[in-house]
């Protein structure tokens with residue numbers, strides 16, 4: 630039988646990142662943070678001084694950028710190396726999120742990242758976090774979840790996350806940025822953010838992390 634995959638798709642701030650990590654740990658499965666790949670390409674393109682709307686240049690950048698995930702010695706954190714440089718902190722900013730969203734609307738950029746994503750599928754299983762995991766990359770996944778939360782709640786969660794990382798943002802600005810990014814992700818023609826027809830919907834507004842993790846695990850182990 631094929632290696633089991635659990636896809637977790639949803640908009641930014643829906644808690645996908647945290648939930649996917651905890652669920653993968655609990656199952657002992659590998660984790661694919663596909664957003665980090667788009668963020669890494671956006672970051673690399675910026676570092677090279679590319680115009681993010683220059684399709685050919687950004688596509689070449691997506692094809693050549695070396696992205697490595699690497700666990701810290703104590704295993705508590707994953708660092709992202711972009712062309713050998715630890716860009717983890719830069720990748721978490723909302724600026725990097727916006728750059729990722731811009732280059733993610735280019736079909737040839739998405740195509741350049743397909744094989745890298747498929748390669749994460751290894752025994753005993755994979756938790757894949759993103760926007761199109763259940764629809765485009767792993768349409769045959771055994772388990773599919775779509776996480777949502779109200780825009781206000783998602784902005785609040787991101788705000789808390791960024792604050793904890795010491796980044797200075799205002800809640801109002803962040804909510805505007807998140808809504809703009811979601812609107813772009815949902816309206817693009819290639820791999821738009823939309824639930825797979827066979828995904829289990831989990832509305833997480835007002836729910837604690839533990840409860841969401843339990844609900845997602847129940848999809849895999851009913």
Ligand code: C5P
Nearest residue numbers: 641663664665667729730733759760761
């Ligand atoms: O999930 P994260 O916020 O890190 O994703 C950053 C951006 O990358 C998203 O706003 C989206 O535009 C893009 N993305 C995507 N497809 C994925 C994951 C992320 O288009 N599978």
